[in-house]
Amino acid sequence: MTDFHPYFTHDGSVGLYSPQFNDIYHSATGALTEAYEKFIYPSDIENLMTKESIKVLDICYGIGYNSKSFLNYILENFCQKNFSKYSFSTNSHIASIDTDKINKGNIANYIGKVYGDNISTNSVDKISSKSNQCNVSIYGDKVLPKIYIKAVDFDKFLSQLSPFIKTGVKKIDNSHLDFEYSIINKFLNSDTKIKYKKINNLINYLILSKIIEKSPEILENQDLISVLDNQKYNRFLDDKIISLFEYYRFKMSKNTSKLHFRSFLHNIYYKYVSKGYKSGLKRYNLQDVEFELKNDDARNVIINDNNLYDLIFLDAFTPSKCPCLWSYDFFKLLFEHLETDGKILTYTTSAAVRGAMVEAGFFIGNIYNEREKKFTGTIATKNKSLIKYPLSEFDLGLLKTKAGIFYRDENLTALNEAILARRNEDVKNSTRMSTSKYRKQAIGEFNSSVIN
Numbered sequence: 001m002t003d004f005h006p007y008f009t010h011d012g013s014v015g016l017y018s019p020q021f022n023d024i025y026h027s028a029t030g031a032l033t034e035a036y037e038k039f040i041y042p043s044d045i046e047n048l049m050t051k052e053s054i055k056v057l058d059i060c061y062g063i064g065y066n067s068k069s070f071l072n073y074i075l076e077n078f079c080q081k082n083f084s085k086y087s088f089s090t091n092s093h094i095a096s097i098d099t100d101k102i103n104k105g106n107i108a109n110y111i112g113k114v115y116g117d118n119i120s121t122n123s124v125d126k127i128s129s130k131s132n133q134c135n136v137s138i139y140g141d142k143v144l145p146k147i148y149i150k151a152v153d154f155d156k157f158l159s160q161l162s163p164f165i166k167t168g169v170k171k172i173d174n175s176h177l178d179f180e181y182s183i184i185n186k187f188l189n190s191d192t193k194i195k196y197k198k199i200n201n202l203i204n205y206l207i208l209s210k211i212i213e214k215s216p217e218i219l220e221n222q223d224l225i226s227v228l229d230n231q232k233y234n235r236f237l238d239d240k241i242i243s244l245f246e247y248y249r250f251k252m253s254k255n256t257s258k259l260h261f262r263s264f265l266h267n268i269y270y271k272y273v274s275k276g277y278k279s280g281l282k283r284y285n286l287q288d289v290e291f292e293l294k295n296d297d298a299r300n301v302i303i304n305d306n307n308l309y310d311l312i313f314l315d316a317f318t319p320s321k322c323p324c325l326w327s328y329d330f331f332k333l334l335f336e337h338l339e340t341d342g343k344i345l346t347y348t349t350s351a352a353v354r355g356a357m358v359e360a361g362f363f364i365g366n367i368y369n370e371r372e373k374k375f376t377g378t379i380a381t382k383n384k385s386l387i388k389y390p391l392s393e394f395d396l397g398l399l400k401t402k403a404g405i406f407y408r409d410e411n412l413t414a415l416n417e418a419i420l421a422r423r424n425e426d427v428k429n430s431t432r433m434s435t436s437k438y439r440k441q442a443i444g445e446f447n448s449s450v451i452n
C-alpha cells in the first residue's frame with residue numbers, strides 16, 4: 001500500500017507528510033495558500049492572458065495544488081466574462097440547473113443513501129456571479145487562450161489522487177493522525193488565522209476526466225480504490241468526485257444484477273450531475289484545456305519533451321533532500337524549455353540553487369509574499385525586465401561563497417545521494433570564502449557604515 005499521510009493545513013486544505021523524506025509536501029500554514037502565494041500570484045497571469053496559448057510545466061505535481069490553483073485562478077478571474085457572454089442568468093449556478101430535476105424524482109435520496117452524498121443541495125460548487133469583478137479591461141471579449149499543462153511527478157498514486165483532495169474545509173479535525181512531525185505539531189498548537197481558499201470542483205472534475213481519458217487504467221488502480229474506500233480518509237477526500245469516479249468504474253465493468261442497481265443510480269447521478277460539470281466547463285470555456293500527466297523522473301520527461309513553456313513551477317522537496325531537481329545541469333535543461341518571456345517559479349531561496357540558475361544563464365529575483373511581507377522564493381527568467389524584486393548586494397555576494405556552490409549531475413541520471421556526496425566534496429575542496437565568514441564580514445561592514 002502506498003504511503004499516504006494526510007492532515008489539514010491551516011487554510012482548510014489537505015497537506016501530506018512523507019516518511020521517506022521525513023518532510024512535509026506542503027506548508028503546514030496552508031497547502032493551497034502556499035500554491036497561490038509562491039506560484040500563482042508571482043506568475044502575472046493577467047499578462048499571459050493576452051497570449052493565444054499558455055503552456056505550463058508543473059514539476060513535482062504531487063496532489064496538484066499548483067496546476068489546480070492556476071486553473072482556479074483563471075476560472076475565478078477570467079471566465080466570468082465568458083459566462084455572461086453565453087447569456088446565462090448571472091445569479092444561477094450550475095448545480096441548480098441539474099439537481100432540481102433530480103430532486104423531483106427523489107432519486108437524490110437513493111444516491112445520497114448509497115454514496116453518503118447529499119447531492120440535492122450542493123452537487124457542483126456554487127460559482128456565484130462575479131462578472132463585475134472580472135478583469136474586463138485586460139480580457140475584454142476575447143476567448144481564453146489555449147491552455148496546456150504538463151504535470152510531472154514520479155508518484156503515480158498521488159497524481160491520480162489529486163482530483164479527490166479536499167480544500168476549503170472549515171471544521172479542521174487533525175485528531176488521530178498516523179504520524180509524528182514536529183512542524184505540524186507546532187502548527188496544531190498555533191492559532192494564526194488564514195483566510196481559507198477552495199478549489200472549485202469544476203477544476204477537480206476537469207483533472208479527473210483528463211486523467212481518465214489518457215490513462216483509463218486509473219479505474220483499476222487498487223491502491224487508489226482502497227484509499228477512496230477507506231473510512232479513515234473520508235474527511236480528506238471529496239465524496240462528489242468519488243461518486244463520479246465510481247460511476248466511471250461501474251460503467252466500465254460488466255455488472256452483476258446487484259451492481260446493476262448501483263449502476264442505475266450512478267447513471268442517474270452521471271446523467272444529471274456530471275452533465276452539469278460538463279456543461280460547466282463548456283460555459284466557462286475550459287473544456288479545451290489540455291492536461292497531461294507524466295509519471296516518471298522529471299529529468300527524463302523533460303529531456304524527451306520539445307515544448308517551450310511560459311511558466312515552470314518547480315516544487316521539488318528541499319535541495320538537500322532532492323538535489324537532482326536543483327542541479328546546474330537540470331537548470332540548463334530548463335533553460336532550453338523556457339520561452340523568452342517565460343518564468344520559473346520556486347519556493348526555495350537556497351544560494352546553491354540560485355547559483356546554479358545564474359550559471360545556467362537565467363536572471364533571477366525574489367518572490368515577494370504580500371501576506372507575510374517578506375521574500376519567500378525565487379523567480380528565474382531569460383528577460384531581465386521581468387524581475388520585479390532583484391536580489392540584494394548581500395544575496396548576490398552569498399552566491400560567490402561556499403553556499404553558492406551548486407549541485408552537479410552532468411548526465412541527468414545520478415542518484416540524490418551521489419549528487420549530495422559530490423557537492424560535499426566540492427565544498428570541502430573549494431577555496432571560496434565560507435558563508436559564516438561572509439556573514440560576519442557583511443555584519444561588520446554594516447555596523448561600521450552605521451557608526452560612520
Ligand SMILES: C[S@@+](CC[C@H](N)C(=O)[O-])C[C@H]1O[C@@H](n2cnc3c(N)ncnc32)[C@H](O)[C@@H]1O
Pocket residue numbers: 024025026060061062063064065066152153154155158296297298299315316317322324325
Ligand atoms: C513537495 S512535493 C510537491 C507538492 C506538489 N506540488 C503538490 O501540490 O502537492 C514533491 C514531489 O516531488 C516528487 N518527486 C521527487 N523526486 C522526483 C523526481 N526526480 N521526478 C519527479 N518527481 C519527483 C515527489 O513524488 C513529490 O510528489
